[in-house]
Amino acid sequence: MNEGYSKVFVALDGTEQQDFVLARAIKVAANNGAKLIIGHVIDSTALESAGAYPADLVSGLEEAFRTSIEAQVEEARENPDIPEVEIMIRAGRIRETLKDEMLDVVQPDLVMCGARGLSSIKYALLGSISTFLLRSSDCDILVVK
Secondary structure, three states: OOOOOOEEEEEEOOOOOHHHHHHHHHHHHHHHOOEEEEEEEEEOHHHHHOOOOOHHHHHHHHHHHHHHHHHHHHHHHHOOOOOOEEEEEEEEOHHHHHHHHHHHHHOOOEEEEEOOOOOHHHHHHHOOHHHHHHHHOOOEEEEEO
16 A cells, blocks of 8 residues: 555645745655645635626736746656646635635645634634644645744
8 A cells, every 4th residue: 555645735825935835745746756736726705795806807816826836836847756737726715615626626635735824813713724624624634834
């Protein structure tokens, strides 16, 4: 039985910490000879409360995210120990979109994310994505601090 990982999914949130989290995910994927899936959810909750939002706004946010990870994605794609790199970007409510449209589809055996460190008030109202992942995922979770 192979005890390593074959599909590593890294959930990135667009914060400054994402470079560190992605670098760690690239190392883990390479060390395991695993496919690397980079996931990002464009949070539509603020946009939804204002009513309909223009599609070009979402495409602009998607392009900005792709640009922010471009160098690291190229590094991962050039790594001979990583057989495949995929980028998944969806717009929606973070928890539901991450679980239903990404993790349930990909079925990774490791999910990595950062510990963003919300303020106490935001944490009380929203909880954390890492806690959500721990409670709702069937695979290993690695929270990078």
